[in-house]
Amino acid sequence: MSIWNFLGRVGGGYFSEIIVRERTHPRHIALTFAQIVMAAGHFLFAMAWPGTMYIASLLVGLGYGAHWAIVPPAV
Numbered sequence: 615m616s617i618w619n620f621l622g623r624v625g626g627g628y629f630s631e632i633i634v635r636e637r638t639h640p641r642h643i644a645l646t647f648a649q650i651v652m653a654a655g656h657f658l659f660a661m662a663w664p665g666t667m668y669i670a671s672l673l674v675g676l677g678y679g680a681h682w683a684i685v686p687p688a689v
Contacts, residue, residue, distance in 0.1 A: 618672050622648075622679025630684045641688040648684060652677025 630644035655673030658666040 616675070618675025619679035622676035622681075623683040624679075625676070626680025627683035629680070630687065641684060645681065645684045645688060648677050648680035650677075652681065 626644065626648055629647075630641050633639050633644050634641050651673050655670045655675075655677060658670035658673065
């Protein structure tokens with residue numbers, strides 16, 4: 615799960631910079647997308663369908679890492 619957290623931090627930081635510098639939208643838009651990805655992962659954990667644990671851990675790790683890359687600059 616930590617590799618997805620790392621990739622979420624890198625990808626989330628990159629994505630939020632694109633949103634702020636090129637699109638001139640607030641950074642909170644990127645935070646919203648990160649939260650939606652994490653919510654989808656938690657939904658898959660809650661449903662416990664066969665084989666979704668791997669996808670859910672990927673989504674939660676990416677969302678959690680992106681969250682910690684986006685929140686400090688947004689504050």
